[in-house]
Amino acid sequence: MIYLDYQATTPLAPEAREAMLPWLGGPGEAGLGNPHSPHRLGRSAKAAVEHARDQVAALLPDGGRVVFTGSACEAINLAMRGVPGEGPVAHSAIEHPAVRDTARALGACYELPVNAEGLTDPAMPLAPGTRLVAVMQVNNEIGTIQPSARWHAAARGAGALFLSDAVQAFGKLPVAEADLIAVSAHKLYGPKGIGALWVRDGVQLAPQITGGLQEGIRSGTLSPALCAGFGAAAQLARERMAADAAHVETLWLRARELFAGWQLNGSASERWQGNLNLRRDGLDVARLMSDCPQVMFSAGSACASGSGAPSHVLRAIGLSDRQAKNSIRLGFGRYTTVDEIEEAAAMLNAAADAQ
Numbered sequence: 001m002i003y004l005d006y007q008a009t010t011p012l013a014p015e016a017r018e019a020m021l022p023w024l025g026g027p028g029e030a031g032l033g034n035p036h037s038p039h040r041l042g043r044s045a046k047a048a049v050e051h052a053r054d055q056v057a058a059l060l061p062d063g064g065r066v067v068f069t070g071s072a073c074e075a076i077n078l079a080m081r082g083v084p085g086e087g088p089v090a091h092s093a094i095e096h097p098a099v100r101d102t103a104r105a106l107g108a109c110y111e112l113p114v115n116a117e118g119l120t121d122p123a124m125p126l127a128p129g130t131r132l133v134a135v136m137q138v139n140n141e142i143g144t145i146q147p148s149a150r151w152h153a154a155a156r157g158a159g160a161l162f163l164s165d166a167v168q169a170f171g172k173l174p175v176a177e178a179d180l181i182a183v184s185a186h187k188l189y190g191p192k193g194i195g196a197l198w199v200r201d202g203v204q205l206a207p208q209i210t211g212g213l214q215e216g217i218r219s220g221t222l223s224p225a226l227c228a229g230f231g232a233a234a235q236l237a238r239e240r241m242a243a244d245a246a247h248v249e250t251l252w253l254r255a256r257e258l259f260a261g262w263q264l265n266g267s268a269s270e271r272w273q274g275n276l277n278l279r280r281d282g283l284d285v286a287r288l289m290s291d292c293p294q295v296m297f298s299a300g301s302a303c304a305s306g307s308g309a310p311s312h313v314l315r316a317i318g319l320s321d322r323q324a325k326n327s328i329r330l331g332f333g334r335y336t337t338v339d340e341i342e343e344a345a346a347m348l349n350a351a352a353d354a355q
């Protein structure tokens with residue numbers, strides 16, 4: 001099996017797995033406590049959660065707090081639904097459904113277009129009264145990197161808050177400036193089922209999940225095991241950020257040579273290089289997948305690929321439905337080898353040539 005779907009999820013780092021094990025909490029084990037219980041086991045679980053919070057916070061700006069959530073989707077919902085005010089929400093045309101669908105559910109919203117490279121322009125005017133601007137840092141389908149600091153300034157200038165969906169950037173690039181930042185553990189070699197929302201000091205959000213309010217603005221018992229895995233993954237990502245990026249660049253350069261006959265979707269320069277979104281005229285992607293079952297890759301994006309609908313991101317950069325359906329996404333990272341890229345390219349190119 002060759003795993004090339006790192007935007008959908010990344011493998012769990014062995015270090016993160018190790019950090020989780022003591023907190024799974026079997027009978028009689030020291031890691032079984034509820035971190036919200038006042039007794040000794042509860043307090044030690046709480047200490048593990050707070051240590052993990054510090055490890056995650058070390059990758060985020062100063063002047064804010066980390067609220068653990070069950071996923072980045074939940075973090076985004078908390079941010080978008082929790083921001084006070086009535087004005088519209090502005091979001092880029094290539095946001096993840098977590099942002100787009102939530103903006104639509106909230107009612108008044110409008111899209112900020114992207115150019116053919118998949119890049120937004122922070123010089124474009126915002127509608128009067130806009131209360132929240134959401135522009136992701138790195139796109140999950142085509143990997144393009146948006147000018148987040150300029151968006152933050154533009155939002156501030158218009159009296160709006162700025163939400164950065166940094167899920168695909170967190171642990172790989174320095175995280176952008178924003179008022180609210182959503183992240184997810186399973187995209188940086190941590191466990192699935194835990195995310196976080198970073199909230200700038202002074203930003204007030206209304207809770208969306210009520211109950212114990214264990215996280216102040218979010219209810220639910222935290223999992224010390226998931227927190228510990230997230231924390232360890234964040235610390236490792238911080239230590240390895242430069243080495244991981246250099247490795248990804250090596251993979252990218254080799255992959256670009258091997259797939260020279262394919263068209264690249266999205267900017268080549270303003271891009272996280274662990275994302276290769278490619279198209280070939282006339283390509284039948286479903287057939288390619290069934291002809292290359294050893295290669296785990298995606299058609300467009302993991303979210304879009306199940307639906308059969310052409311990707312809204314590929315449509316937004318000006319591709320026709322047909323071109324969008326002729327596209328595949330290869331995602332690679334820390335644990336991918338050059339040999340795997342070469343083997344996958346040989347299989348995919350041979351199968352595509354035979355169509």
Ligand code: PLP
Pocket residue numbers: 007008070071072073074096098136138139140165167168183184185194195
């Ligand atoms: N935002 C982006 C850009 C993503 O890629 C994803 C996951 O695919 C999410 C949000 C949602 O993350 P989670 O799986 O933690 O809900």
